[in-house]
Amino acid sequence: MIDKLRAICLDMDGTILRHDNTISDQTLRMIQAWRQQGVRVFIVTGRSLKELYDAAPADIELDGFVTSNGMISYINKEKVAEYELDRAIVEDVIELAREDQIYYEVHPNDHHRWTLQEDYAFMKQMIDRDKPEEVGIHEWLDREAAMAGDINWPETYPPYKVAKLYCFTNEQEKMQAWIQRLQQLKQTADFTTSSSSPHNVEVMAEGINKATGVQVLLEHYQISPEHTLAMGDSNNDIPMMHYVGHPVAMKNATEEIKRISKEITTATNDEEGVYHYLQQLLHGTEKGQGVNTVRE
Known part of the structure; x- marks a missing residue:
């Protein structure tokens, strides 16, 4: 070889x-x-x-x-x-994440990751808890770093191209339910999902x-x-x-x-x-x- x-x-x-x-x-x-x-x-x-x-x-x-x-x-x-991910998909996923209290980050193609300011409170409450044993340490450290300042909190949607949305929850069952909700959204919107752990899912352009x-x-x-x-x-x-x-x-x-x-x-x-x-x-x-x- x-x-x-x-x-x-x-x-x-x-x-x-x-x-x-x-x-x-x-x-x-x-x-x-x-x-x-x-x-x-x-x-x-x-x-x-x-x-x-x-x-x-x-x-x-x-x-x-x-x-x-x-x-x-x-x-x-x-x-x-x-x-880039379609703006309408980004907005739909954020709205659903807000309803289900799912932590999310929007990752632009050329700018810093962001989350809307109005969602700060419930996300901070989630990450301020002790790390669940089953959550990987690197994933938890990334979320702590984000909440400690390594993320922007705009009041409105920035006009940037979006590469992906990263979604996280510290409860595996809740993440499985969230992934199923995204599957339902796929019936009316074209995008791809991918997970690197039982606690996350990422949303990207279809076929990528x-x-x-x-x-x-x-x-x-x-x-x-x-x-x-x-x-x-x-x-x-x-x-x-x-x-x-x-x-x-x-x-x-x-x-x-x-x-x-x-x-x-x-x-x-x-x-x-x-x-x-x-x-x-x-x-x-x-x-x-x-x-x-x-x-x-």
Whole structure:
């Protein structure tokens, strides 16, 4: 496989990011080691570009980014593809979120994330509670950071293109009910939904996902999906994992991701699973530090 590998796609949360929202220096060095071999390396994330750089070093060198689950693709920090969510859909989702007391963030294509000021009170009340045990620490820390000032609170809708809406609740059953309500809205509006945990769902333009974003980058570099490896952990990675020739699941991945992957790392994201896997693939390491499970 290593002789044919020409591109690596890396998810962020639960993959290259540890639960404290940091990337290890070893992982960063390993990414550059692969790039020095002539392999293109892309970050493919549900985060916006700003959120990506909240966790990644400002000087990180990569061959491309896919952000907001495929809504925007970048090469050298320049957009090469961009989509936006219809304004009417944004307004409808916000109205429903307000009725159901669902935390939401609107992520513009080129501006800071925002939530309408009138919804501050119920959202603050939700995040001021203790973190439920089942909520991932990175997801909770992001919500705390938002409420502590890393989000704008306009009185009216800003006139910005919207890449996605992120919706969250600390109750899994409530999130399942909310997703069903969004499914009902889909009967009269065209959009895509994707979840990276049992506590969230994101709303994006119809037909757009991580695979469509990766496709843009591969076509730019004239690389076949067959010669591409992807690493991920959450269900919003499923389209990407189906699209590439060699999907690799993290040890901490969902069962759905593991079932469609050819390999599973033996180390989690907190144990630097990406570093160990890529190190073994490039150099070979002691058994147990990389990957032992192969799915034909």
